[in-house]
Amino acid sequence: MNKNPLVNALLAFLYICLLVFVMxxxxxxxxxxxxxxxxxxMLSLFTFSAAVMGxxxxxxxxxxxxxxxKKSAIRLFVQTVGIFGSITLLMLVLLFSGLTS
Structure with a gap:
């Protein structure tokens, strides 16, 4: 895996996009x-997704x-979660703004 939080968050987002596309x-x-x-x-997919996200x-x-x-570990985890949260927030804004339709 990567020590770049942006790459980790983007990979998680791309994994979710892939699942949505396949479904x-x-x-x-x-x-x-x-x-x-x-x-x-559905339970198998949930378990697999939890493993991938973990x-x-x-x-x-x-x-x-x-x-x-320890400090680097906490910083990497918090940055990854923060970037992923920002991507999620951006998707919510796009969804509710009507720009995606």
Missing amino acids: TWGTKFIPGPDPVVMPVV YLFCLQPLQLYLDGH
Whole structure:
């Protein structure tokens, strides 16, 4: 992974965009949700996404922390979360401003 918080946040955002694209595109070819399979798929996707986001947000800060670079670890984590929060806020502004339609 990367020690650049901007890259980490952008990778997380791109992962979410990829999931949305696949879910939007993929549902066009499915006639209807299977009442048994759909909850299993959604919980599996949630678990996988938690693992991916944990990797993107926590791996480098945890390694830095365990190597004794506690301030750098906290700074990297907070910056990554802050940048990701800024991207999320920007998307919310775009959504509610009507510029995306």
